[in-house]
Amino acid sequence: EPEVTQTPSHQVTQMGQEVILRCVPISNHLYFYWYRQILGQKVEFLVSFYNNEISEKSEIFDDQFSVERPDGSNFTLKIRSTKLEDSAMYFCASSGPMNTEAFFGQGTRLTVV
């Protein structure tokens, strides 16, 4: 069964450092998303991406965040200068045509120290 793959599974970084979280969505999917979940809390929307551009972003997704689909297969989330409060599980998701089933990756646990 096709799946969304995220790497790394766990990353520890020092405050102020840049991190790039990587995702390989399902190959024929068109819509891509990043979500995050701070430990014990709700899953929060960060950004959606379609046709090589951001279609919507939340207030969390400030100038420190960026997304890219550099080569038509990978989908990356970059955090330029990490803060302690960026520590969370980050999920990538993809879906086919709008409103069809979305599939989530296994997550990247980011720890900022």
Add this chain to the structure above:
Amino acid sequence: GIQVEQSPPDLILQEGANSTLRCNFSDSVNNLQWFHQNPWGQLINLFYIPSGTKQNGRLSATTVATERYSLLYISSSQTTDSGVYFCAVFSNFNKFYFGSGTKLNVKP
């Protein structure tokens, strides 16, 4: 945005018991999915169910879109069913709205 409320927030069951989890949402939606978050934090797709009823083994789900709720039934629960169950709805606004989850603990 759409409000998604799940109940109960916490549930403790004895192995073998049945349970019903509820998800209410505040507006019309085009998609609804149920997920199980396992102890490692992974979100596992359970059902894609914008309307109607589906069954998968001991689990089944029903969504009544006109009344804005969905139910997840777990029968003959097992300890491996433990974890957090999330409902997420998708509107026309390019994102899922997640509920706060139901934390299920199945005791042997």
